[in-house]
Amino acid sequence: MADLNGKFFWYELMTSDPQGALAFYGDVLGWTAQPFGGERTDDPYHVVSGSAGPLGGIMAIPAEAKDCGLSPWWGGYIGSPDVDADAARLTEAGAKVMRSPEDIPGVGRFAVLNDPGGATFMLLKGNSPDGMEPAPPMAQGHVGWHELYSGDFDRDLAFYTGQFGWSTGEAMDMGPMGTYQLVSQTGGADFQNMDGGIMPRPNEVPVPVWLFYFVVGDIDAAVEKVKAGGGQVLNGPMEVPGGGWIIQATDPQGAMFALVGSRGAA
Incomplete structure (x- = not known):
């Protein structure tokens, strides 16, 4: 299994119109999508897949983020072996923690940081020990x-x-x-x-x-x-x-x- 620590491996769109975004990217990139875990709620997290499998998700902008003025935005998750330790280490190196480490039920542990220049990225350690394989270079939709x-x-x-x-x-x-x-x-x-x-x-x-x-x-x-x-x-x-x-x-x-x-x- 590939080592994803220190590498972008999951990409997430927070948007004002998840269904509209799913239709748009499905046409442009050929993505398929399904609700995470088979969710049938009114506002599910949709996992999107390219030619080599799942690569990210599309979700509605959370209410608290919308209240803070967040506009539709693509973000990337970097693999971490220990989110809490990495968040502390990266803070010492000049990053700023924007959302402290916390668990996503059934997924893993994550944190949101800004790099020294102010660009946002996320850390994620998945619950599964198997992880996921990266897509081959230049795989369609990835x-x-x-x-x-x-x-x-x-x-x-x-x-x-x-x-x-x-x-x-x-x-x-x-x-x-x-x-x-x-x-x-x-x-x-x-x-x-x-x-x-x-x-x-x-x-x-x-x-x-x-x-x-x-x-x-x-x-x-x-x-x-x-x-x-x-x-x-x-x-x-x-x-x-x-x-x-x-x-x-x-x-x-x-x-x-x-x-x-x-x-x-x-």
């Missing part, structure tokens, strides 16, 4: 790239590499936008092992945030589905190193997400 729009580039880079053991690859000069630092959660240094990047937050992005790139086949076909479903393309399609094409977008409820795919793919 996350193929993780991108941090950092509020403090130097501190955040040191934080993720130092605290989670991520490795670094090429640092690309983007001119006035600063440096785009390739990172790998799995420790490899060559380009094939890179699965994310850290860059200074662009002016047009209002707050530091993690952006997750979901894999599609043909990027142009996906763009048309995003538009037809009520989403908005913010940037792209744009070619990136390695031959892929990307877009950044918002879904109909306003949550920011991204896609990566090919041109002319089936």
Whole structure:
């Protein structure tokens, strides 16, 4: 079983319209969904699956979060062997605990933190000792790239590499936008092992945030589905190193997400 500690492995959308989001992403990404544990409540947690199995969940924004002004948002969970100990350790390294460790019945123990620059991430230790296998690289519907729009580039880079053991690859000069630092959660240094990047937050992005790139086949076909479903393309399609094409977008409820795919793919 794969070691998921220190790596993003589960992705969660909190939204104002779960059913609308399920329909939108189902069309754009081909996801299937089912209520967690067979729940039949009026407001279930839906587990979504891509081509290689479950990858995340979609839920309504909790009342307490809505009262605090939370807008629709994609978040990511990083695997933890001990959520309480990791929350304390990461706080000493410059993170801030936004929600103290607590149990999710039938799932595991989690906490919500901000990194030194202010971007939010979650820690999770599942109840099951078996864990889950990560999807193969670039599996359809799964996350193929993780991108941090950092509020403090130097501190955040040191934080993720130092605290989670991520490795670094090429640092690309983007001119006035600063440096785009390739990172790998799995420790490899060559380009094939890179699965994310850290860059200074662009002016047009209002707050530091993690952006997750979901894999599609043909990027142009996906763009048309995003538009037809009520989403908005913010940037792209744009070619990136390695031959892929990307877009950044918002879904109909306003949550920011991204896609990566090919041109002319089936």
